[in-house]
Amino acid sequence: MTGRRRWSTEEILDTAVELLRTSDAESFSVRKLAATLGTDSSSLYRHFRNKTELLRAAADRILSNAMDGYRPEGDWRQRVTSVALRLRETFGEQPQLALFWGRYGSGGAGSRQVMEELLQALRASGLPDEEVPVRYHHIVVVVAALIASEAGMSSIGVTEYEQGLEQFRVAVLGADPERFPALAHFAPDIHPLGADRRAAFEEALAAQLARVEARLP
Numbered sequence: 001m002t003g004r005r006r007w008s009t010e011e012i013l014d015t016a017v018e019l020l021r022t023s024d025a026e027s028f029s030v031r032k033l034a035a036t037l038g039t040d041s042s043s044l045y046r047h048f049r050n051k052t053e054l055l056r057a058a059a060d061r062i063l064s065n066a067m068d069g070y071r072p073e074g075d076w077r078q079r080v081t082s083v084a085l086r087l088r089e090t091f092g093e094q095p096q097l098a099l100f101w102g103r104y105g106s107g108g109a110g111s112r113q114v115m116e117e118l119l120q121a122l123r124a125s126g127l128p129d130e131e132v133p134v135r136y137h138h139i140v141v142v143v144a145a146l147i148a149s150e151a152g153m154s155s156i157g158v159t160e161y162e163q164g165l166e167q168f169r170v171a172v173l174g175a176d177p178e179r180f181p182a183l184a185h186f187a188p189d190i191h192p193l194g195a196d197r198r199a200a201f202e203e204a205l206a207a208q209l210a211r212v213e214a215r216l217p
Contacts, residue, residue: 005038005039006043007037007039007043007044009047009057011037012033012037012044012047012048012054013054013057013058013061014061015033015036015037016028016033016054016055016058017058017061017062017094017097019032019033019036020058020094020096020097021093021094021096023096028051028055028096029051030044030045030048030050030051030054033054052104055097055100055104056100056104056105056106056107056108057106057108058097058100059097059100059101059104059106060106060107060108060109060110060111061108061110062090062091062094062097062098062101062110063087063090063101063106063108063110063111063113063114064108064109064110064113065090065110066083066086066087066089066090066091066110066114067083067086067110067113067114067117070082070083070086070117072117072120072121075124075125076121076122076124076125077125077209077213079117079120079121079124080118080121080122080139080205080209081202081205081206081209083114083117083118083121084139084143084201084205085202087114087143087147088143088146088147088150088201091147091151092147092150092151095150095151095152096151098147098148098150098151099148099151099152101144101147101148102144102145102147102148102151103148105144115136118136118139118140119132119133119136122135122136122212125212125213125216126216126217127212127215127216128215128217131215135208135211135212135215138208138211139205139208139209139212142204142205142208143205146200146201146204146205150197150201153197164192165192168192172187172190173187173188175187
């Protein structure tokens, strides 16, 4: 009698990442992943202790993918910006894992690659060593929050998005000028959260880099 195939950790993660393209992290389960692989949950628990550990590893796989083929180019600002935009683009294709990464983080090889490059870039700026971890943390918090926010928007269905857009128009364009004078004044130029996200992402990142620059000796 032929035994069931033994899946490698890499194969399990590849399948989990693909499965998460079409389902959210909350409904994702080890049992569902095992069924997709044609095995039982117990065989997967030999690789991962629980669902959270598996999802963290899957999120780390996305970080590794983002850094695949990366070569440091330009000055420290260009290096930090390049890494941040790579993360944004790669997680944009995997929004469910972006939300999970923003919530729990990751501690695998992909995470270490990102950390190493950002820390090296900040050190290359001339920033004193005691300032590097603080500025690194601020940059990562902003980048992770923006990526997770975009992921949340992209997971909304068309109907739900249209309903939200209509509510936005009513709230903004229908604002009472006596009660909300500033909102009524700027209403024609106020955009929904989903608009111009790349520009907002780059501007928020640039603000963090400007703070680093201000701290240089």
